[in-house]
Amino acid sequence: MSSRPPTSPPARDGAAPAQIAREVSALQATLLGRLREELTPAEPERFAETAARLATAFGEVTAAAVEALYDPGDGGRDPATGLHGQAQMRHRLAQLIECARRYGHPFSLVLLDFEGPGAGNGQGVDGDRGPAALPIVATALRESIRLADEAYRLDEDGLCVLAPEQLTGGAVKMARRLARILDELEQAGGLKITVSAGVASCPEHGNQAEELLREADTAMWRARATGQPVAIAGVQDR
Numbered sequence: 540m541s542s543r544p545p546t547s548p549p550a551r552d553g554a555a556p557a558q559i560a561r562e563v564s565a566l567q568a569t570l571l572g573r574l575r576e577e578l579t580p581a582e583p584e585r586f587a588e589t590a591a592r593l594a595t596a597f598g599e600v601t602a603a604a605v606e607a608l609y610d611p612g613d614g615g616r617d618p619a620t621g622l623h624g625q626a627q628m629r630h631r632l633a634q635l636i637e638c639a640r641r642y643g644h645p646f647s648l649v650l651l652d653f654e655g656p657g658a659g660n661g662q663g664v665d666g667d668r669g670p671a672a673l674p675i676v677a678t679a680l681r682e683s684i685r686l687a688d689e690a691y692r693l694d695e696d697g698l699c700v701l702a703p704e705q706l707t708g709g710a711v712k713m714a715r716r717l718a719r720i721l722d723e724l725e726q727a728g729g730l731k732i733t734v735s736a737g738v739a740s741c742p743e744h745g746n747q748a749e750e751l752l753r754e755a756d757t758a759m760w761r762a763r764a765t766g767q768p769v770a771i772a773g774v775q776d777r
Contacts, residue, residue, distance in 0.1 A: 568728020617692045620677035628691040628699050632748050635703060639741045647710035647740040649700040650693075650755040651680070651717070652763060655732035672732045675724065676717075683717040707740045711769050714738065718768035735763035739772040 574589060616623055635646045655672030673696065680690050684700055691699045702710055714736035721732045737759025739751045754772035762770035 571728050619674055620692050620698075622677060622690050622692040622698070624691060625693050628693065628701065629748070631689060631701055632751075635701060636741060636746060636748060636751075638703075639746060644704060645706055645741060645743070647700075647702040647705040647707060647738060648751050648755050649702065649710050649714055650737045650752070650759045651676075651698040651700070651714070651734055652696055652759055653698075653732055653734045655730050672730055675730060676721070676732060676734065679717055679720040679724065682720055683713050685713075688713070705740075707738055707743060707771055710738045710740065711771065714769035734768060735759055736769040737762060737772065738769060744772040 632648070635644075638644045639646060653672060653676050655676075676698065677690070677692070680698060680700070684690060685702070685705075687704065688700055688702045691701070693699050700710075700713065702713065705713075714734075717736070718734050721734060725731050737755040737757065739745065739755035739758065741751055744754045745751050758770040758772045758774075762768065
């Protein structure tokens with residue numbers, strides 16, 4: 540059974556964003572199968588071009604569906620993902636740091652970046668920078684974290700998870716679980732999305748907000764540079 544963090548806004552009519560993503564992905568897979576049947580083996584370039592256009596279009600459909608599920612009056616949430624933003628993340632991070640200092644409660648911080656159609660770090664079809672991949676990654680992220688964890692959208696393609704009472708090993712498993720979900724969606728005919736995650740834990744990697752964010756960001760970029768789904772602060776890949 541999939542878990543959903545308490546920060547997730549109420550969905551209308553009980554609809555689940557994860558279910559919408561799966562149904563859209565299944566429809567896309569069906570259309571791609573029909574497309575393969577219609578085109579001859581001598582037309583691989585035409586198939587690739589059409590498949591790319593379908594990927595972007597279906598990503599935009601998913602974005603619109605996820606946005607429609609959430610109450611736009613739920614203050615401070617990003618309409619494309621339903622997640623709180625950077626200001627809320629900073630406030631919660633300060634709370635977790637204070638709990639760690641006073642009571643010795645550890646926590647992990649995970650920064651995530653992704654590459655895929657419509658991502659700001661890549662170009663979509665014909666240079667379109669539409670929001671194709673973002674809502675799918677956000678939905679998969681909800682499937683990957685615990686009920687106690689909290690996910691945030693930081694910038695164009697940046698996501699963050701704060702995981703109370705979670706050590707480094709558990710945070711790494713969460714990031715790998717997210718990468719696996721995205722792989723499964725791709726294999727089912729969905730978008731090709733690559734996620735890179737950087738993990739920093741308190742107090743293991745620091746006990747200051749900027750220090751932890753810097754360590755997680757450095758690890759995230761190292762993961763991306765080495766083609767790994769996740770890297771840990773202070774651990775150099777061999």
